[in-house]
Amino acid sequence: MTTERDYVLGTHDEELARLGLQHRVWRSVVLDCWQRAGITVGKRVLDIGAGPGYAAVDLAEIVGPTGEVIAIERSKNFVDAMEDACRVRSLTNVKIHELDLMADELPKGDYDFSWCRWVVSFVNDPALLIKKLADVMQKSSVAIFHEYGHYETWHFLPRLANQERFREHVIATWRESGGEPDGAARLPTLLAANGFFIRSVTPHIFCLRPADYMWQWPATFIEIYLPRLIEMGRIDQKFADTLRADLARTEAGPNSLMITPLVLEIVAEKL
Numbered sequence: 001m002t003t004e005r006d007y008v009l010g011t012h013d014e015e016l017a018r019l020g021l022q023h024r025v026w027r028s029v030v031l032d033c034w035q036r037a038g039i040t041v042g043k044r045v046l047d048i049g050a051g052p053g054y055a056a057v058d059l060a061e062i063v064g065p066t067g068e069v070i071a072i073e074r075s076k077n078f079v080d081a082m083e084d085a086c087r088v089r090s091l092t093n094v095k096i097h098e099l100d101l102m103a104d105e106l107p108k109g110d111y112d113f114s115w116c117r118w119v120v121s122f123v124n125d126p127a128l129l130i131k132k133l134a135d136v137m138q139k140s141s142v143a144i145f146h147e148y149g150h151y152e153t154w155h156f157l158p159r160l161a162n163q164e165r166f167r168e169h170v171i172a173t174w175r176e177s178g179g180e181p182d183g184a185a186r187l188p189t190l191l192a193a194n195g196f197f198i199r200s201v202t203p204h205i206f207c208l209r210p211a212d213y214m215w216q217w218p219a220t221f222i223e224i225y226l227p228r229l230i231e232m233g234r235i236d237q238k239f240a241d242t243l244r245a246d247l248a249r250t251e252a253g254p255n256s257l258m259i260t261p262l263v264l265e266i267v268a269e270k271l
């Protein structure tokens with residue numbers, strides 16, 4: 001029996017659902033990115049740190065039965081969810097590997113693309129990950145990343161001191177777990193050093209109002225990560241309740257705004 005391999009954000013059911021909402025909120029941006037990068041019918045895509053497979057099933061539908069998605073994920077809970085998602089959609093073109101990106105080798109394959117989103121922030125050696133990626137990507141294949149470039153851009157207007165404290169706890173806990181929130185920062189250098197040409201680097205940052213669908217993305221993250229921070233002994237219940245009340249007041253304000261954490265889209269071609 002394989003035991004669950006958790007990480008700083010957790011792999012519990014609420015986090016699994018949050019990743020689904022996060023994918024739906026970002027879906028239009030992601031579909032546009034994949035199309036611009038050239039993902040189409042018949043292509044082979046390596047999905048690195050695929051989570052419960054929300055992007056993997058979209059990719060599998062895009063590449064169709066003549067293409068393939070090879071998904072890598074360490075969490076058994078997420079692998080099980082991904083298998084269920086494929087079964088429900090009768091997808092037979094997704095191969096799932098339950099493995100650790102740091103400890104294990106990446107499966108070899110004639111990949112046309114790789115896709116990696118919100119994973120570099122959580123591995124303890126991004127240089128090793130990019131080296132492993134370079135080893136399996138063939139000439140002219142394309143590596144695509146959506147990773148945080150500057151997490152501290154995340155704030156509300158008018159500013160919420162407690163949310164900014166929360167954000168600093170988030171950054172500290174990710175670092176304590178061996179990660180680095182601004183995972184995209186080193187990527188261009190690491191990719192270039194491993195034989196990739198950087199085709200484009202595109203910032204994705206949004207200024208949201210409470211009625212915008214995307215508002216739900218950071219808002220649900222706060223809701224799910226507050227109990228985690230209590231468990232870690234970083235905050236107490238009073239802080240969590242105060243931030244929840246601040247957030248509710250902000251959401252009710254017709255002129256409230258939220259600036260999202262900056263995500264960098266990096267598209268690189270293997271030379």
Ligand SMILES: C[S@@+](CC[C@H](N)C(=O)[O-])C[C@H]1O[C@@H](n2cnc3c(N)ncnc32)[C@H](O)[C@@H]1O
Binds near residue numbers: 011054073122123
């Ligand atoms: C924030 S989630 C993102 C999931 C997915 N890429 C998405 O965009 O929905 C980060 C994922 O990376 C996985 N992960 C973290 N470290 C890993 C490692 N060393 N090996 C394999 N997967 C890892 C986690 O289990 C989790 O599923």
